[in-house]
Amino acid sequence: MEWYKKYDKIYGLIVSDLELIKQILVKDFNAFRNRQPRARSKKQIMKSMFRARDDDWKRVRAIASPTFSSGKMRKMYALINRCCEDFIDSFDKDVSNGMNEVELTRLMGAYTMDVIASCAFATKTNTYADPNNPFIASAFNIRNIAVWKGMLDTFIPRFLINNYIYRRVVDVGASGMDFFNDVTRSLIKKRKENHEKHNDFLQLLLDAERPEGDIREASDANEAHHVNEGKDEMKANAEAFTGVSEKKLTEDEILAQCLTFFTAGYGMTALTLSHCTYELALNPGLQDRLYEETKEAFNEKGEMDYEVLSRLPFLDALISETLRNSPQILHLQREAMEDVMLGNTGVKIEKGVSVEIPVYAIHHDPNHYPDPFTFNPDRFMPQNRDHIQPYTYLPFGSGPRNCIGMRFALLEAKLALAKISHSFRFSRVTDTDVPVVYTTVLFGSLKPKRLVVGVHKR
Numbered sequence: 108m109e110w111y112k113k114y115d116k117i118y119g120l121i122v123s124d125l126e127l128i129k130q131i132l133v134k135d136f137n138a139f140r141n142r143q144p145r146a147r148s149k150k151q152i153m154k155s156m157f158r159a160r161d162d163d164w165k166r167v168r169a170i171a172s173p174t175f176s177s178g179k180m181r182k183m184y185a186l187i188n189r190c191c192e193d194f195i196d197s198f199d200k201d202v203s204n205g206m207n208e209v210e211l212t213r214l215m216g217a218y219t220m221d222v223i224a225s226c227a228f229a230t231k232t233n234t235y236a237d238p239n240n241p242f243i244a245s246a247f248n249i250r251n252i253a254v255w256k257g258m259l260d261t262f263i264p265r266f267l268i269n270n271y272i273y274r275r276v277v278d279v280g281a282s283g284m285d286f287f288n289d290v291t292r293s294l295i296k297k298r299k300e301n302h303e304k305h306n307d308f309l310q311l312l313l314d315a316e317r318p319e320g321d322i323r324e325a326s327d328a329n330e331a332h333h334v335n336e337g338k339d340e341m342k343a344n345a346e347a348f349t350g351v352s353e354k355k356l357t358e359d360e361i362l363a364q365c366l367t368f369f370t371a372g373y374g375m376t377a378l379t380l381s382h383c384t385y386e387l388a389l390n391p392g393l394q395d396r397l398y399e400e401t402k403e404a405f406n407e408k409g410e411m412d413y414e415v416l417s418r419l420p421f422l423d424a425l426i427s428e429t430l431r432n433s434p435q436i437l438h439l440q441r442e443a444m445e446d447v448m449l450g451n452t453g454v455k456i457e458k459g460v461s462v463e464i465p466v467y468a469i470h471h472d473p474n475h476y477p478d479p480f481t482f483n484p485d486r487f488m489p490q491n492r493d494h495i496q497p498y499t500y501l502p503f504g505s506g507p508r509n510c511i512g513m514r515f516a517l518l519e520a521k522l523a524l525a526k527i528s529h530s531f532r533f534s535r536v537t538d539t540d541v542p543v544v545y546t547t548v549l550f551g552s553l554k555p556k557r558l559v560v561g562v563h564k565r
């Protein structure tokens with residue numbers, strides 16, 4: 108943020124000019140189609156959509172994209188809803204038994220872990236009753252090792268990285284990965300043998316076939332969540348995926364995507380839910396507004412229709428403001444695959460250079476969002492949305508390489524917020540840190556030390 112204020116619209120390798128951001132993420136997508144490679148990544152990680160490059164990425168994303176269409180999300184709704192019911196039941200028991208304070212990141216982490224394990228690996232984790240469940244232990248194993256390995260790979264000289272002792276030490280984390288690979292392979296085998304069909308990612312990826320023409324569904328645009336979808340964006344999207352002739356993913360590629368969805372999907376959604384609930388605890392008026400809006404939307408069985416849920420304006424504004432104020436990825440990154448002139452600035456980005464877009468700083472620029480450190484969901488209410496300039500709201504990135512899981516994350520988060528606000532009230536207590544205390548920022552994400560709030564039943 109200091110650099111953003113001190114220098115003009117381009118500094119170092121960081122670009123915050125909105126037109127130039129659009130050039131990098133959309134108009135010149137082909138020249139900026141990859142993220143910067145890590146010094147040394149396991150083969151399987153390179154197959155994951157997040158890390159894959161060039162034609163490998165193009166193929167995987169083109170074939171896997173329909174998995175996340177709004178039509179497929181609708182089918183997955185029942186699965187997510189069941190996890191949400193288990194979550195509310197377990198939380199309800201705890202609160203009824205006298206729990207009156209809760210650390211949100213752990214609470215929400217248990218829910219999003221259960222959702223992604225159910226949706227990606229067809230496995231109920233029962234995270235609430237069994238914190239030692241192998242899914243959780245293995246997920247932490249992968250996460251912790253990934254963080255350390257990423258740090259070591261960045262700072263240690265190349266000749267040491269290639270040293271076999273270093274490899275043996277660092278590859279210990281592979282056991283977590285092996286666990287997921289074993290689970291997935293045996294599930295695939297079982298499904299093939301028994302001709303079983305499920306509504307989860309694994310099944311969708313097994314069945315996925317590259318569609319002819321546009322990879323998006325018409326209804327996707329209705330759930331675009333303030334993502335810019337004009338002429339240039341549509342054109343970039345169509346061009347990015349031309350020329351993919353393969354129709355299916357290999358089993359190894361399917362394994363890699365399930366694992367990516369698991370690691371990408373669990374933490375960021377949990378933190379978004381945690382930050383949102385924290386803001387609600389500090390703002391009782393916002394809690395009342397959410398309660399009033401969702402109360403009307405539940406039917407007599409206490410259920411909410413997918414269509415109704417995705418169109419509640421205040422709930423959407425609340426999540427949008429959470430993602431603006433506390434974006435989970437602080438900056439986006441793209442590598443130049445050729446020399447590129449940045450607009451008419453006279454600045455040339457040379458081939459191989461990595462450019463960053465400072466999402467957090469853009470989200471807190473008073474020219475884009477007046478009084479940017481105040482949590483104010485009204486900015487995103489339908490009557491005010493016109494004030495939001497294109498490319499000033501980037502929590503899920505933008506362009507053909509944006510977050511593929513956006514609709515899934517929003518669905519999962521909105522459902523949980525609607526249901527918890529219906530049954531519980533949150534409040535500020537002595538242990539609530541105001542403002543939030545963050546631990547060291549590692550690899551571009553913001554981790555709160557703790558988010559403790561008071562809770563009681565309505």
Ligand code: HEM
Pocket residue numbers: 156157158168367368369371372373375376379434435436439440501502503504505506507508509510511512513515516
């Ligand atoms: C609130 C939750 C989430 C946030 C804030 C978030 C944010 C992001 C961001 C900022 C990117 C980089 C986009 C860019 O470079 O333009 C990204 C990429 C990605 N996300 Fe998410 N994400 C979330 C949830 C999920 C979920 C639930 C999944 C999967 C189930 C997922 C899967 C991915 C994948 C696979 C990529 C790489 C896409 C590619 O390179 O083609 N994310 N996410």
